[in-house]
Amino acid sequence: MNRLQAGLLTTGIGAVLLCSGAITETIRSDQLHPHRETLMWEDYSQDLRNKLTRSWSGGLEAIHKVMGQDDDKENLSKWKLYYDLEHAKHQIPRKEHSSFIHVYYSETRRSLLENGDFMPALLLDSEHSKAIQFWEKHDGTYAIITMEKRLDEDGTRRWLESGAQIIK
Template sequence: MNYLKSVMITTGIAAILICSGAITETIRTDRLEASTGSSRWENQPQELQEKLTKSWSGGIEAIRNTLNENSENENITEWKLFYSLEDSLNTLPNQEHSSFITAFYSNERRTMLETGDIMPALLLHPDHTKAILYWEKHDGTYAIITLESQINANNKPEWNVSHSWITKQPSST
């Protein structure tokens, strides 16, 4: 009888572990599909896609022009472009998410963002120590906010806004 109880208990525990693993995997897969699907601007109408692509390309040109005018030797060609905060967070270490989100939704962003502005994009440096948040404003200018990761007093990386400005529309558009 004790042998039968132990077999049933062991089988029950194994079944619970298998089911919980399957449920966890299903939830993880659903979240992944939902997050990538819902954050993709490609699912939008063609006209909107073209407007966003033109705006984001113009923003990259405005950033290049501004960096050249300020004699900053930053080559943004290798930077990765993101269309959502959620997608960019997937490339950063988990311990940096909170400070990155705080910097992303900074006071500078809140004061520069106005009704009629176009959806922002984010450029992330390959070494994940710098980012540039930008968007086209309703008047054709571009809002640009640079974020940088620095080591704080606790010897941990922390993201902060380093600069913010409004720049003119690139002459090539």
């Protein structure tokens, strides 16, 4: 191998290492997929936005009626509404993403969600330790799945389902 070939080989290896380091850093810092504040809400038609807003407002009223503790009822107005899991999960520590997503897409959700139901929304409390996933069903009732962050048997904080119900 002559000097020119050795130089090209060395330069090529260096370029590959440099690119892989840059890609790794980009993925680690989430710059590859920056999240937008509005996500795609503005891409929905005005009619669809109105229907979803009406549906979610009805869901909030239904949740307020069935919440057990008075302090939770008072604080419900401080909970933030998310219509998109991707936006909501950025509020939760990265190490909890897996358990949160697992509960969000649980077997309970799969069993309750039917064709004709409205798009689910998510309420997240200000301390990011409780969440309520809800949606209007095709028959006008509301499916509600409550989720909480708890300590597991091994002392790890995980998101777990704490209840599910259908209400009118």
